[in-house]
Amino acid sequence: MEMAYAQAVALKRRQLWLGLLLLAVLVLLSGHVAEISFSKLYQQIGGFSSYIDRIFHLENGRPVISDPAEWFWGWKKWLALMGETLLMAYLGTLLGATAAFVLCFLASQNLTQSKGVVFFTRRLMEFCRTVPELVFALIFVVAFSLGPLPGILALAIHTAGALCKLFAEVVENIDMKPVDGVVATGGNWFHKIRFAVLPQVASNFASYALLRFEINVRGASVLGFVGAGGIGQTLLEVIRKFYYADVSALLIMIIATVMVIDAVTERIRHKLIGLEAKS
Amino acid sequence: MSDLTINPLATSDLAPRELLRRRYASHFKPFYQDNLMAIFIGLVALAVFVFGIYKLEMTFARFWGGLGELGKMVVLMLPPNPESWAMTKVYLYAVLETLAIALLGTLSAALAAFPLGFLAARNTTINRLVQFMARRSFDTLRGVDILIWALIWINVVGLGPFAGVLALFMADLGIFSKLFSEAIETADHKPVEGVLSTGGSKLTSVRFGILTQLMPVLLSQVLYAFESNTRSASIIGIVGAGGIGLILSEQIRTMEFQQMSFVILLILITVAIIDFLCSKLRFAIIGVRAR
C-alpha cells in the first residue's frame, strides 16, 4: 500500500518535472522569437521612468499638479469624448447582450433539440469572440466609414460572442424541473423560456452583461486608434505629438472612468448575485 | 419518465380556480406590480439607448449602406488565399511570434502577480493601507488598455515583439493580481488553522493550507488568460509591437482581402488549438473536464 502511494507520488513528480522542462524549452524558444533582450531592457528602463516623468511635467518644466487648470486645459473637449466612449461601450454592450440573449438558447443543449443548430451557433459565436474587436473595427471603418458606428458594431459583435458562451453555460446548468412543469401545463417554447428558464438565469445574465460593459469601456477607449470613435484618436495624437502633460491628463481620465465603472458595476453585480442566492 | 404521457390540464381542473386565487394571491398579481423597479430600469436603459443612437449618428441609412459595403467586402474575402508559399511562411512566423509574445507575457505576469496577490488580499496582507494601495495600483494597471501600454513600451525599447511582451506583462499584472487576491480571500481558512494547530509556522500554513487550494484555481485562470492573451497579442502589432497585427492592418489598408481572410483563419485555428490544449491541461491538473 505504501509502495503504491510512493509510486503515485513519484509519478506525479515526474510528470511535474517533465511539464516544467517542456515549459522551460517553450519559454526559451519564445524568448528568442520575441527578441527578448534583458540587457536592452536594463539599458532602456531608464527611458520608461523618464517617459513617466516627462508626462507628469508641463511644458514650462513644472510638475503637473502645480497647475491643474493648465494640465486639464481641454477638459470640456475630453470629457465629451469620454462620454462618447462610454456611450459607445453602452450601446455595444446592449446590442451584443440582446443578440447573445436571443441566440444563447439555440446554443444550449438542454433547450434545443437539433445538435446541428447547437453546433452551428456555438461555432458562429466562437468566430465572433475570437476575432479581436480591433480587427472588426478596422474592417467596419472601411465599410461603414469613420466614426463611432463601426466601433459600436465591433464591440457588439464581440460582446455577442463572448456573452453567448457564458449565457449558454448558465442555461445548461439550470434546474430542468420548472421547464418540465411548464411543458406539463401545455406551454410552448416561448412559455418555457419566459416562465421556467428566465427566472433562474436573469440575474446571472445581468451580472455577466455588466462585467462585459466594464471590459467594453476599456476596449472602447482604444477603438479611436483606427478611427472608430471615442477618445482613442485624441490619445494617439497627443502621444505622437509629445504633448506630454496631455498624455497623463487623458490617461488619468480614462483610468478614473474605468475605476468608477468598475466600482458601480461591482456593487450592482453583488446585489444581483445576492438576488440569485435568495431565489 | 419515458413512458408517462403528459396530459394537458382539462377544463375541469380549473374549477377550484377561485380557491387557488385566494390561497396564492401573490402569484396572481399583475406582472407590473412586483417588478416596478425592473421596469423602471428597463425604461431608463432604453432611453439611454435611444439617446446614444441619436447622439452618435447611427442612422438606419448609414447602417444599411454600410451593410451593403460589408457584403461586397465579404464576397471579396472569399476564398482565403495567401497568394504564395513565401507569404504563407511570413504569416506562419508572425503567428509564432504572436504565440511567443502571449506565452512570455502571460507567464511573466502570472509569476510576478503571485506574490503581489497576497499583498492585495485582506487575509494575507501586511496592513489595510498596503492592501488598499495595492488594489488601486492594480486597478490602474488594468484600466489602461494593452494597446496604450504597447505605445508606451515602444517608446522605451523600440518597435518589435519585446515591447509587446512588456505591454502584455503590464496589463496582465493588474488582472492576475486582482484575480489571485480574490481567490486568496475566498480560500477556506480551515486548512490554514489545521496546519497552525499542528504547530506549523505561518509560512507552512500558507504553503500547505492556502496554496494547495489555490493552485488549481490560479492555474485555471492563467490558462484561460493565455487564450485571451493570444488574441490581444495578435492586435498589438497594429501599433508596431510585434505579432501578426501589423500584417493584418496593412492588408486591410491595401485591400488585399483574400490574404486578410487567410490570416484571420490562421488566427482562428491557432486560438482553437490553444483552447483545446488548455482545456486538456486544465483537466490534467485539476481533474475537472471543461465543457
Next chain:
Amino acid sequence: MSFHRRAVLALAACSIMAVSAQAQDWKAKYPELIFATIPAENAAQVTERYKDFGAYLSKEIGVPVKLRVVGDYAAVIEGQRAEQIHIGYHGPASYARARMTGVKITPFVIEVAKGGVKGYHSVFYVKNNSPYKTIADLKGKNLGLVDPNSMSGNNVPRFAMNSMKLTPEEHFGKVVYTGSHVNAVMALNQGTVDVAANWWNNENDSELVRMSDKGMVKKEDFRIIFKSEQIVNSPVTYLDSLPADLKKRIEQAFLNAHQKDKAAFEKLSDGKGEPYQTVTHDAYLPVVELAKFVDSLRRK
C-alpha cells in the same frame, strides 16, 4: 641624425599613430549604426526603397548601417532621443518637433528635387469623379491627414485652413490620421475619406505618382484641389553626440552618393531626385515657427 631631430620624428610618428588610432576609436564605440526614416510609405515599401542605400552607407562609412523600420513619425524622434537611432531621415515638421522637445540632433544634408528645387508642396487630392472644386465644397465630408508630425500631411494643411478661417474638426465631418502618405491615398481610393492631404514635388514626382507606378492606384482617378506654398525639403540628421570624424564620413557618404552608387541613390526617389546638398538648422527656423503656431491652434 641629431638627437633633437630623432625626437621630433618619434613624436610625429606617435601623434600620427594616435590620430589614426582615435580615428578607428569610434568604430569600437559604434559597431553598427542605425538609420531610420519617417514612414511616408508602408513598412515593406520602406525596406525595399532604402535597403540598397543602406548597403552603400555601410561600405562608405566602414561600419554596418542597419535600416530600422518604424511605425510612425514620432518613433524616429523618440529613437534619436534615446540615441538608439543615429542617422534619422525626417520630414521638416518631425525634425522641428524633435528639436522642440530637446532631442540633440543636427541636420547635415537636404533632399533636392528636379531642377535644384529644395522644396515641395502640400496638396489636397479628391477623386476625379467627385464634384468638389474647393475646400469649402467639402463641408461635412471626411478629411484624411497623414501623421500628427507630418509637414505636408498635417501642419501645412492646418495652417492653410486657418488662413481660410476654417477649423478642420468643425468644417469637416471627420478628421483622421491615416498613418502614412500611402495610407491617405488608399483611404481616399476606398472612400473612407473624401479628401486626402499628401506631398507633391511636381507633376511627375509625388506619392501618388510613386503609387501609380507600382500599380497600387491609377493617378488619373485623382485630382488636386489645393496646393500650398513651397515648404523646405526634408533633412537627414545625425546625433550631436557622434564623434566629429564619424559625422564627416556620414556627410561625405550622403553628398557623394549620386556618384559612388548611382543605382542605390536613384532608388531613393524613383530616379527623380538630385544630389544631396548641405544644410543647417537655420533653414528650418520657419518650420519650427509653423509647428508652434499649429500647436497654438489646438487651444482655440
